[in-house]
Amino acid sequence: MRLSDLWAILYAMLIIGLSSIPGKSLPDLGWFSHNKLIHIAEYTIFGLLVSRAMVFRVPARGQVFLFALLIAGTFGALDETYQALIPGRDSSYGDWVADIVGVASGSSLYLLWKFYRDQAPAG
Numbered sequence: 001m002r003l004s005d006l007w008a009i010l011y012a013m014l015i016i017g018l019s020s021i022p023g024k025s026l027p028d029l030g031w032f033s034h035n036k037l038i039h040i041a042e043y044t045i046f047g048l049l050v051s052r053a054m055v056f057r058v059p060a061r062g063q064v065f066l067f068a069l070l071i072a073g074t075f076g077a078l079d080e081t082y083q084a085l086i087p088g089r090d091s092s093y094g095d096w097v098a099d100i101v102g103v104a105s106g107s108s109l110y111l112l113w114k115f116y117r118d119q120a121p122a123g
Helices: 003-019 034-054 061-083 093-119
Strands: none
Touching: 003 034, 003 061, 034 061, 034 093, 061 093
């Protein structure tokens, strides 16, 4: 197991830990509220970490992106399902879509950074 795997796993555990906190849901301000921004930010970091872990396992950048989307997107769906079981928490497809947007953003940011870093002259 690589250190990048550990970071992705630890972050997934943090997400589950935060999802486990019972409490009042954020007020509904329509489909795109600050709640969605939190989901996007949270899963942008997760998408970046999962992509970092996947880059050692799959040969092509497009495959890294797709695997990160599949893995972290599935995790987001499971997390939303889990939140429905926690008192005072709710689950929604809109939150899951925000998770997917975050994963795509984080994976894209990581892959762009890696591309430009790999193109830089040595020295």
